[in-house]
Amino acid sequence: MTEPQRPVVVLDFGAQYNHLIARRIREAEVYCEVVPGDTPAQKVLERRPAAIILSGGPASVFEPGAPSMDPALLESGIPVLGICYGMQLMAHLLGGRVEPAGRREYGRTAMRTLKPTPLLEGVPATSVVWMSHGDEVKAVPPGFEVYAATDHTPVAAMGDPRRGLYAVQYHPEVRHTPEGTTMLRDFLFRVAGLRPNWRPADFIAGAVADLRARIGGRRALVALSGGVDSAVAARLAADAIGDHLTAILIDHGLLRAGEVEEIAAAFPDLDLRVVRAEREFLQALAGVEDPEAKRKVIGREFIRAFERAAAALEPRPEVLIQGTVYPDVIESGAGHARTIKSHHNVGGLPPDLPFEVVEPLRWLFKDEVRRVGEALGLPDTIVWRQPFPGPGLAVRIMGPVTAEKLAVVREADRIVREEIRAAGLERAIWQAFAVLLEARAVGVMGDRRTYGRVVAVRAVESEDGMTADWVRLPDAVLERIASRLTGEVEGISRVVYDITSKPPATIEWE
Secondary structure (H helix, E strand, C coil): CCCCCCCEEEEECCCCCCHHHHHHHHHCCCCEEEEECCCCHHHHHCCCCCEEEECCCCCCCCCCCCCCCCHHHHHCCCCEEEECHHHHHHHHHCCCEEEEEEEEEEEEEEEEECCCCHHHCCCCCEEEEEEEEEEEEEECCCCCEEEEECCCCCCCEEEECCCCEEEECCCCCCCCCCCHHHHHHHHHHHHCCCCCCCCHHHHHHHHHHHHHHHHCCCCEEEEECCCHHHHHHHHHHHHHHHHHEEEEEEECCCCCCCHHHHHHHHCCCCCEEEEECHHHHHHHHCCCCCHHHHHHHHHHHHHHHHHHHHHCCCCCCCEEECCCCHHHHHHCCCCCCCCCCCCCCCCCCCCCCCCEEECCCCCCCHHHHHHHHHHHCCCHHHHCCCCCCCCHHHHHECCCCCHHHHHHHHHHHHHHHHHHHHCCCCCCCCEEEEEEEEEEEEEEECCEEEEEEEEEEEEEECCCCCCEEECCCCHHHHHHHHHHHHHHCCCEEEEEECCCCECCCCCCCC
């Protein structure tokens, strides 16, 4: 195996889709890590970065309390690329001048290259870029050159080759910048001198070694949920610490049909303990309507169930291993990003957690986790299982959760997944499921008036769950799903199909 190269470190200044920077770097087969923008220089340098990227963000550099960075990183000799806010921050810290733009620039914009540079070597002299900024660099810092401009932005790209500092005002990470990937690869390979030598499978040896070093001889629990994230985390942990690992599956009554049995069959070699806690979860969720409150309750009850399981083990476990992945971290408000929704394994954890939490997949995207799972030899039934929210069916029920509602949505979910599988679409679709709405609708069955429940069917396609588009399911598939839902699930009188993308919606309804 090729020795892993030093990472690219992305300093996160709070743009909601900074994850795309990491995606594009990984797609170039270069390993990267994302850390908060205000991480001290010493902590960043301890990672031995081969390059540093400064992300975008919603703030203005001259506002009080605006996110900043340790300027020592700009004098470290490590190649640095600033993007949008990152460019403005670089200019601000190094003696340039940043001011509000005379005209806010947003959307696709024509950019002209003014001077040759390795940063734009593969980019045409005139190209389309995606702009989204209200401030601009009016004067570049001493030692910098201007490489590109637009009609309204005189400094669209700048750099100081002597110090290896470069920056662009536009967003190369989004697909709306057609040559954005080209520019990023120019920075990685021509400026920073990196090589495309990282594959998700290369992650395994380092993750196992890190788990072994962090946990040592202590006993650990791993949270198994049936999804690929927790399964990969469990397999890595088992390879790292063997008999010191106990896998815990919390059967909170919010799982899909047959899920407990499927999980047990997939991990016959693990010390697996199934904790039956449906009664406790339903009691805790009684009357809770707010989606964020549901997630907080479930996160709390998850940990309490783990505490009860841990109390029965000797020696007492000190570590909790979770399958948290990068989209979970972003949506829960990591760094300076704003919270979209709390994930039970990130924002929902109580402050008095009795375990040290270890998250070996924290910086991987879902597609990368799947490839790691394949390299680990996990069965396809686990690796390619569609994503399932940690809070389970509770966030697919609008309003308070009850045993009766759970029975309806669980059966509806089973039918949707069966029909998607029968149509040969399971791998082509990121997620397909049913949501039980709070509304009721008039219907007619057997010549009699009904007033039954409404179910929404949701099917999306996505790369990593951070953005998604609704799937244009064949009419025949939708017809079979609707017919089965109203005919086989008691109480459902109407089926609707969700055609909202993410953004503006999220994939799950709650």
